[in-house]
Amino acid sequence: MMEWSDRHCRVLFRHLAPHARVYTEMINTGPLNYGSEEVIRNHLQFSEVEHPVALQLGGSEPAHLAVAAKLGADWGYDEINLNCGCPSERVQRGSFGACLMAEPALVADCVKAMVDVVPPSVPVTVKHRIGLDYNESYDFVRDFVGTVAQAGCNVFVVHARNAVLKGLSPKENREVPPLRYHVVAQLMKDFPQLTFVLNGGIATAEQSSGAANNFHGIMLGRAAYHDSYVLAKVETALYGTPLITREAVVEKMVAYAREQIATTQTHRHPTRVRDIARHMLGLYTGEVGGKAWRRMLSDPKLLNENDPNLFLRAMPFKSVGEEEFSDHRQPLLDALTG
Numbered sequence: 001m002m003e004w005s006d007r008h009c010r011v012l013f014r015h016l017a018p019h020a021r022v023y024t025e026m027i028n029t030g031p032l033n034y035g036s037e038e039v040i041r042n043h044l045q046f047s048e049v050e051h052p053v054a055l056q057l058g059g060s061e062p063a064h065l066a067v068a069a070k071l072g073a074d075w076g077y078d079e080i081n082l083n084c085g086c087p088s089e090r091v092q093r094g095s096f097g098a099c100l101m102a103e104p105a106l107v108a109d110c111v112k113a114m115v116d117v118v119p120p121s122v123p124v125t126v127k128h129r130i131g132l133d134y135n136e137s138y139d140f141v142r143d144f145v146g147t148v149a150q151a152g153c154n155v156f157v158v159h160a161r162n163a164v165l166k167g168l169s170p171k172e173n174r175e176v177p178p179l180r181y182h183v184v185a186q187l188m189k190d191f192p193q194l195t196f197v198l199n200g201g202i203a204t205a206e207q208s209s210g211a212a213n214n215f216h217g218i219m220l221g222r223a224a225y226h227d228s229y230v231l232a233k234v235e236t237a238l239y240g241t242p243l244i245t246r247e248a249v250v251e252k253m254v255a256y257a258r259e260q261i262a263t264t265q266t267h268r269h270p271t272r273v274r275d276i277a278r279h280m281l282g283l284y285t286g287e288v289g290g291k292a293w294r295r296m297l298s299d300p301k302l303l304n305e306n307d308p309n310l311f312l313r314a315m316p317f318k319s320v321g322e323e324e325f326s327d328h329r330q331p332l333l334d335a336l337t338g
């Protein structure tokens, strides 16, 4: 997710859900084809702990996508995914994203160009919508999937609503067109040899379990970001992994932040605590003390100290029951706001 699922965010997701597959933000083929070594590194670097990690590409020129896919495979990504679901005007101007659904033959060429240059162990997959604008014809998405599959794509991540290319913002395009999961279920019936991952509107562990029973896989977007602990609950529900505590996740992120700050010290853009903290704001969503956690993790003065221990200081402390909750951070918050 653009601006969200950068490498620090993906490390947080990984600690919460060891079995999940994490995806990069959509990365345009331009910088990967024409950028300097440093630009390419900034786009592609990731931590070993992120595996399995998929590189999502945005583009519509087969030769450019081939170069980008090859780079991704060489950097060690586990999957290369082509975005055919983003409805933003900027992306449409570049003739890629969701508008590619109107050109299945071109998408097939793109997929083939990528499949030809990456090792067979690295699948080339497609993320797409179920239709364009207000056309709810099932044949449209069926023909899209059929054509693209013939080029060598076996996995389809389906955001189960239409994309409206004119008149709706990207945000509205994630809310207004109705979710139609039954379309994805029909695709599964019509293409039993293919894998379909359901995306759109899954926000709880219960919904995840329900969807996982009916589809080959599930993908969470906004809920994973705004209420990231849901990922731990989904991990437990789907894989029986003992539920990791938020505190254990915070400790892992402190260690990660320390390591990142130390190893990127000499880089032109060293990692700062704020780069990591911004993805952790949703870790205590709905919890007692969650608001103060957010406040501390977005406080410029505290962030400027660039000290990973901030996460420990901001961690809500609970004794036994919620009624005994005592906010040990109050003096610090008072000092900051006073």
Ligand SMILES: Cc1cc2nc3c(=O)[nH]c(=O)nc-3n(C[C@H](O)[C@H](O)[C@H](O)COP(=O)(O)O)c2cc1C
Pocket (backbone or CB within 6 Å): 001, 002, 003, 004, 024, 025, 026, 056, 083, 085, 086, 127, 159, 174, 199, 200, 201, 202, 219, 220, 221, 222, 223
């Ligand atoms: C801020 C933001 C950025 C997004 N960026 C991307 C992106 O780069 N690539 C992509 O395939 N989908 C992107 N999406 C869409 C999500 O991946 C997902 O398809 C959509 O939010 C529906 O799933 P959800 O209901 O679980 O959030 C983005 C969504 C948001 C909120």
